[in-house]
Amino acid sequence: MIDSSIKTVEIKNIKEECKNIKTFTFNSERFEMKSNLQKPKPGQFVMIWVPGVDEVPMSISGVDDGNWKITVKNVGECTNKLHELEVGDYIGIKGPYGNYFSFPDNTSAKIILVAGGFGTAPLKFLAKEMLKNKYNFTLIQGARNQEDILFLEDLEQFDQNYSEMVFCTDDGSFGYEGFSTQQLEKIITKISIKEMKTTYVYTCGPEKMMYRVFEICEQFDIPLQASLERMMRCGCGLCGLCAIDPLGLLVCKDGPVFDSNQLRAMDDFGKFKRDFTGKKIPID
Amino acid sequence: MLEVKISRLELSSPIILASGFLGISSSSMKRIINAGAGAVTSKSIGPKPRKGYKNPSIFEILPGTFINSVGLANPGIDEFINELNEMKIHNIPIIVSLFGETIDSYRKVALKAENAGACAVELNISCPHAEVSSIGINPDLTYSLVKKIKKALSIPIFVKLNPNVTSITEIAQAAERGGADAVVAINTLAAMVIDINTKRPILSHGSGGLSGKSIHPIAIKKVYDLYKVLKIPIIGCGGVSSYKDAIEFFLAGATAIQIGTALYQGIELITQINEDLNNYLKRMGYESITELTGVSHNFKLQEVPDF
Numbered sequence: 001m002i003d004s005s006i007k008t009v010e011i012k013n014i015k016e017e018c019k020n021i022k023t024f025t026f027n028s029e030r031f032e033m034k035s036n037l038q039k040p041k042p043g044q045f046v047m048i049w050v051p052g053v054d055e056v057p058m059s060i061s062g063v064d065d066g067n068w069k070i071t072v073k074n075v076g077e078c079t080n081k082l083h084e085l086e087v088g089d090y091i092g093i094k095g096p097y098g099n100y101f102s103f104p105d106n107t108s109a110k111i112i113l114v115a116g117g118f119g120t121a122p123l124k125f126l127a128k129e130m131l132k133n134k135y136n137f138t139l140i141q142g143a144r145n146q147e148d149i150l151f152l153e154d155l156e157q158f159d160q161n162y163s164e165m166v167f168c169t170d171d172g173s174f175g176y177e178g179f180s181t182q183q184l185e186k187i188i189t190k191i192s193i194k195e196m197k198t199t200y201v202y203t204c205g206p207e208k209m210m211y212r213v214f215e216i217c218e219q220f221d222i223p224l225q226a227s228l229e230r231m232m233r234c235g236c237g238l239c240g241l242c243a244i245d246p247l248g249l250l251v252c253k254d255g256p257v258f259d260s261n262q263l264r265a266m267d268d269f270g271k272f273k274r275d276f277t278g279k280k281i282p283i284d
Numbered sequence: 285m286l287e288v289k290i291s292r293l294e295l296s297s298p299i300i301l302a303s304g305f306l307g308i309s310s311s312s313m314k315r316i317i318n319a320g321a322g323a324v325t326s327k328s329i330g331p332k333p334r335k336g337y338k339n340p341s342i343f344e345i346l347p348g349t350f351i352n353s354v355g356l357a358n359p360g361i362d363e364f365i366n367e368l369n370e371m372k373i374h375n376i377p378i379i380v381s382l383f384g385e386t387i388d389s390y391r392k393v394a395l396k397a398e399n400a401g402a403c404a405v406e407l408n409i410s411c412p413h414a415e416v417s418s419i420g421i422n423p424d425l426t427y428s429l430v431k432k433i434k435k436a437l438s439i440p441i442f443v444k445l446n447p448n449v450t451s452i453t454e455i456a457q458a459a460e461r462g463g464a465d466a467v468v469a470i471n472t473l474a475a476m477v478i479d480i481n482t483k484r485p486i487l488s489h490g491s492g493g494l495s496g497k498s499i500h501p502i503a504i505k506k507v508y509d510l511y512k513v514l515k516i517p518i519i520g521c522g523g524v525s526s527y528k529d530a531i532e533f534f535l536a537g538a539t540a541i542q543i544g545t546a547l548y549q550g551i552e553l554i555t556q557i558n559e560d561l562n563n564y565l566k567r568m569g570y571e572s573i574t575e576l577t578g579v580s581h582n583f584k585l586q587e588v589p590d591f
């Protein structure tokens with residue numbers, strides 16, 4: 001059973017990943033979980049309470065032993081305040097929540113991860129687990145420019161026999177010039193028909209990007225898993241704020257990871273989300 | 285076996301979704317109906333969009349017991365009508381929970397809900413952490429509000445009771461006199477949690493309302509007391525997480541029940557409770573769940589302690 005209490009923990013480590021993004025590490029070992037502590041899996045998220053400010057969803061970007069990591073982009077009030085915190089300050093944790101990415105049965109499958117912005121956080125975690133399990137994969141990371149590329153040091157240490165890194169930036173300052181989706185198309189068109197049958201794509205990033213990834217995968221009949229984001233209040237399937245029409249799938253409980261069949265059935269995907277009042281608004 | 289009738293409302297199951305749970309989008313409420321609920325209640329809807337309180341606003345404090353302070357966040361009735369229209373197409377029995385800033389604004393929201401196809405309205409006079417709670421603690425105001433709405437509407441009117449009052453029966457009787465078709469008991473119990481590391485209240489609003497497992501015996505007692513004084517049906521609400529909790533509400537005097545917090549376990553819980561209720565009725569030799577309403581009142585209880 002998932003424990004939905006809020007536990008306060010000290011921040012153990014803070015790493016500046018790039019200008020606007022920091023990784024925070026905290027230790028989960030002292031959480032008094034009711035059940036055996038479930039170790040978060042790639043794709044799962046936690047609700048992070050910044051005392052006195054707000055509580056917002058954040059993907060787990062890494063786990064080692066009892067240490068959990070989140071990688072946070074400073075975009076507004078709560079994340080701004082979080083960026084001001086120091087090692088030793090308290091934050092509150094609720095979760096881990098949601099489902100997670102599932103691995104292909106066969107380790108020789110061709111795997112492509114398409115990451116954009118802080119969406120790289122859960123995919124880096126996924127990539128690490130894939131390496132551990134001897135899967136081969138290509139990670140395409142898209143960013144605006146060189147300064148926004150994430151986890152470069154980490155990624156360079158990945159075993160190159162199993163992993164390939166592709167970078168692209170809008171301004172061409174690092175890696176290819178252009179969008180990650182263009183690189184995805186380029187890679188897919190080079191895949192043999194036989195190999196196409198065992199190709200799998202995973203994505204997390206801005207929804208417009210993920211929608212394009214979805215279109216490409218549909219065109220080539222490649223199964224996709226995409227991690228979606230919606231406004232969240234409870235994180236645990238009670239409030240209904242994160243529901244996606246028309247099936248009423250809850251991003252916090254049925255997701256955040258959805259497969260091609262589910263994505264196909266969504267009218268809202270790439271188009272609509274809800275604000276904090278529950279009103280439906282277009283995705284920009 | 286599970287059919288119940290509350291005022292003119294006929295439901296295929298006595299399980300109704302409580303207000304505040306998954307009650308924002310027609311799509312998730314449709315899921316609740318498909319899981320076997322007799323009706324759904326919307327999130328409490330007001331005249332205007334409202335963001336409510338910031339997070340943290342919902343968390344668990346004991347296994348199955350939650351505290352919340354959402355502050356009546358809602359998109360406003362004009363926006364919510366889109367969802368109601370959608371529900372009408374799919375024939376989903378929806379009770380619109382609503383509130384207003386004044387008695388007249390309650391009336392306006394209620395009329396819009398009725399016109400958009402609500403099968404009943406539930407007046408939220410009981411939210412312990414919002415300003416409308418003032419109506420729910422005052423019998424005269426409760427009477428005036430219900431009477432005014434009753435005059436304006438033709439669909440049934442339910443009144444959701446606030447347990448944080450000196451006498452819940454007095455408020456309920458005022459609602460009955462005003463013309464309420466049923467009461468829902470209970471809303472959440474005023475509560476608070478303070479974090480010992482940061483030393484501050486965790487909810488952004490500080491105080492909130494308790495729901496789930498641990499309020500169930502309190503809700504049973506309220507329903508038991510209400511059954512003694514009311515003629516109108518009572519809908520039991522508070523901590524239902526299994527068929528046993530539902531049966532208990534019936535025995536205390538309920539005609540139907542609402543379920544909320546326990547849904548953190550998943551929507552399928554509703555299907556399970558329906559099935560278990562059926563089995564219980566068969567095992568006990570009842571033909572209808574309605575036969576159970578108020579049965580616990582048939583027993584003579586000890587009134588004076590022994591010396």
Ligand SMILES: Cc1cc2nc3c(=O)[nH]c(=O)nc-3n(C[C@H](O)[C@H](O)[C@H](O)COP(=O)(O)OP(=O)(O)OC[C@H]3O[C@@H](n4cnc5c(N)ncnc54)[C@H](O)[C@@H]3O)c2cc1C
Nearest residue numbers: 056057058059071072073076077078079118229230231232
């Ligand atoms: C499942 C999930 C995983 C996420 N993982 C990460 C991550 O790994 N790293 C990261 O930097 N960000 C992540 N986010 C986004 C992050 O939650 C928002 O950036 C954060 O809430 C912004 O809060 P703010 O107060 O700083 O900004 P605000 O100015 O309040 O809001 C800026 C934008 O952030 C989003 N947002 C605000 N509040 C919420 C909320 N309660 N729930 C969801 N979105 C909200 C909205 O799109 C809003 O327009 C994730 C979101 C979800 C739903």
Ligand SMILES: Cc1cc2nc3c(=O)[nH]c(=O)nc-3n(C[C@H](O)[C@H](O)[C@H](O)COP(=O)(O)O)c2cc1C
Nearest residue numbers: 302303304328352470471495496522523543544545
């Ligand atoms: C997160 C949350 C939101 C709620 N929102 C409302 C609301 O908008 N209107 C209302 O009348 N009751 C609201 N309630 C109270 C519930 O409808 C119900 O009375 C209470 O939770 C007890 O039932 P339960 O133990 O089955 O959850 C809310 C409760 C919770 C936990």
Ligand code: FES
Nearest residue numbers: 235239240242252
């Ligand atoms: S965030 Fe509340 S149901 Fe998903």
